[in-house]
Amino acid sequence: MSSLPPPNPDHEKLLYKLVIQFLIFSQGSHKLLEPHLLQIGKRLKSGAGLNELTPELQAISKTLLHISKQPEDNKKDKGADRQNGYLLQRLDELLANSDVPLRFQQQKAMLRQRVKTNADDQTFNKVIDSAVALLVDIKDYAVSEQKDVGGFLNQLSTQLGELEQQVEMVGQTNRISFDHRQNLDSEINQHLGDIKDDAHQAEELTTLKTITGDHLDRLMMQLMEHKQLEGERQLQAQQQIALMTEKLQALETETEALRTKLKIEHDRALCDTLTGLPNRLAYKDRMEMEANRWKRYRAPLSLVVWDIDYFKRINDNYGHKAGDKTLNLVGQLLLNNCRTTDFVARYGGEEFVMLMPNTQGHQALEMAEKVRTLIEHCGFNYNGDKIDLTISCGISEFTSDDIADDVFVRADQALYQAKQAGRNRCAVYQNEMTLPND
Numbered sequence: 505m506s507s508l509p510p511p512n513p514d515h516e517k518l519l520y521k522l523v524i525q526f527l528i529f530s531q532g533s534h535k536l537l538e539p540h541l542l543q544i545g546k547r548l549k550s551g552a553g554l555n556e557l558t559p560e561l562q563a564i565s566k567t568l569l570h571i572s573k574q575p576e577d578n579k580k581d582k583g584a585d586r587q588n589g590y591l592l593q594r595l596d597e598l599l600a601n602s603d604v605p606l607r608f609q610q611q612k613a614m615l616r617q618r619v620k621t622n623a624d625d626q627t628f629n630k631v632i633d634s635a636v637a638l639l640v641d642i643k644d645y646a647v648s649e650q651k652d653v654g655g656f657l658n659q660l661s662t663q664l665g666e667l668e669q670q671v672e673m674v675g676q677t678n679r680i681s682f683d684h685r686q687n688l689d690s691e692i693n694q695h696l697g698d699i700k701d702d703a704h705q706a707e708e709l710t711t712l713k714t715i716t717g718d719h720l721d722r723l724m725m726q727l728m729e730h731k732q733l734e735g736e737r738q739l740q741a742q743q744q745i746a747l748m749t750e751k752l753q754a755l756e757t758e759t760e761a762l763r764t765k766l767k768i769e770h771d772r773a774l775c776d777t778l779t780g781l782p783n784r785l786a787y788k789d790r791m792e793m794e795a796n797r798w799k800r801y802r803a804p805l806s807l808v809v810w811d812i813d814y815f816k817r818i819n820d821n822y823g824h825k826a827g828d829k830t831l832n833l834v835g836q837l838l839l840n841n842c843r844t845t846d847f848v849a850r851y852g853g854e855e856f857v858m859l860m861p862n863t864q865g866h867q868a869l870e871m872a873e874k875v876r877t878l879i880e881h882c883g884f885n886y887n888g889d890k891i892d893l894t895i896s897c898g899i900s901e902f903t904s905d906d907i908a909d910d911v912f913v914r915a916d917q918a919l920y921q922a923k924q925a926g927r928n929r930c931a932v933y934q935n936e937m938t939l940p941n942d
Contacts, residue, residue: 540564588628592619595635596824600853604642609777611638616824649769659758666751673744680737692723776850778828779835787849787857791908794847794859798902805902806868808858809915810838813894813927815854826886830854833884834895841875865901865932872897872930880928894928901932 544560596619604612615638618631774786782790791807798805812818812834819827831854838848838856847859860868876895884893898918900911918933925931 536567536570540567592628592631595619595631597853599635604638604777605645606772606777607645608638608642611641620824776835779832779850781835781839781856782847782849784849784851787847787851787859788908790847790849790859794861795902795908797861803862804864804867806860806863806865806899807902807911807915808860808868808872808897808899809851809912809919810834810856810858810895810897811919811923812854813896813923818891818893822886822889822891826891829886830884830891830893833882834879834893837879837882838875841878842871865899865934868899868901869930869932872899876928876930896922896927897930898922899930899932 540560540563544564547556547560596616599612599616599619602612615631615634618627618634774782774789776783794805797803812830815827815830818830831850835848835850835856838858842848842858842860845861849857851857858872860871863871876897879893879895882893884891896919898915898920900914900918902911914933918931922929922931
């Protein structure tokens with residue numbers, strides 16, 4: 505009997521590669537395949553050859569045959585279920601990363617709970633309807649707020665117009681008063697001139713007294729009339745000034761109320777409602793300020809990007825309340841264990857960022873390691889269940905002609921390397937990635 509030809513190494517490599525690609529492509533495709541795919545993945549990581557994978561590959565073959573014999577409607581239903589599950593997962597991520605106004609926080613929390621407990625198509629449709637309703641409510645609220653501000657600005661414009669009229673009236677009163685004083689001065693000078701002329705022409709003392717008395721009487725009457733008119737004008741001016749003062753005080757009160765309201769809304773817009781930390785928008789503002797300062801003074805500036813390890817697993821195994829508690833705890837630990845000059849924000853989801861002025865990359869790595877170790881040994885539990893909580897981070901320092909996005913991309917790449925190296929690690933980006941020893 506002739507012997508079989510030896511196996512071709514190139515063919516074996518190609519087949520090995522195809523097995524790996526099939527493994528990657530098939531993940532998440534069907535729940536019946538998952539156990540076999542996981543087993544093959546473990547065997548491949550341990551360095552198993554193709555011959556050792558034969559039992560698992562045969563099991564997959566049988567499973568695929570079984571799946572192919574299932575009714576077509578059943579396949580479509582499962583495909584729809586997977587699609588619905590994906591949509592719900594994305595919706596939950598969107599809700600988790602969205603900062604909604606305070607009045608909608610309870611509605612958002614209830615919707616997230618419904619997303620978690622989705623059971624059938626009817627419930628799925630209701631969840632989507634609720635999500636749309638929440639978006640519409642938030643949009644209507646934003647429109648209402650804009651209308652309130654617009655109404656106030658219109659009212660402000662009207663009141664400023666009225667104040668302008670009052671100021672014009674006071675100015676007109678002052679001009680009339682000035683003109684009247686000018687006329688009075690002219691009349692007084694005229695009377696004094698007449699008295700002087702009559703005194704020269706008078707031949708007897710009696711005649712002089714009479715003429716002088718007549719002039720003084722007329723002068724006195726004019727002075728009294730002027731005093732009366734001036735008093736009326738002064739009273740009118742005081743009333744106008746009092747009215748302007750009242751309107752100005754009312755305007756100041758309304759403006760201060762709007763300023764306070766806008767400050768509260770602005771602070772809320774920059775605050776993550778779950779953790780109380782600054783949010784992504786606040787981070788962008790602070791990053792711009794720190795980056796400009798770095799360009800001017802060239803003092804060291806480092807960025808740390810944190811990401812909670814296996815956060816989805818915590819949500820899936822213990823629920824969203826446990827996930828929220830996890831985010832709160834990590835946020836507070838990061839905040840309480842950084843310097844007063846550092847800036848900590850929730851970037852979104854399970855990701856946090858930390859800006860560290862006057863800090864080089866290796867210094868940031870030392871500080872980050874202390875925080876990472878602290879979180880690892882914090883003894884986190886939920887409803888009596890101990891939860892393993894760890895976190896990873898990537899670090900990048902501003903160099904050369906960096907812009908903020910460049911530094912974030914490098915820090916994110918370092919974070920990815922830390923995750924790939926086994927998680928629960930800190931990595932600083934360099935030409936050669938630096939990972940601290942365990």
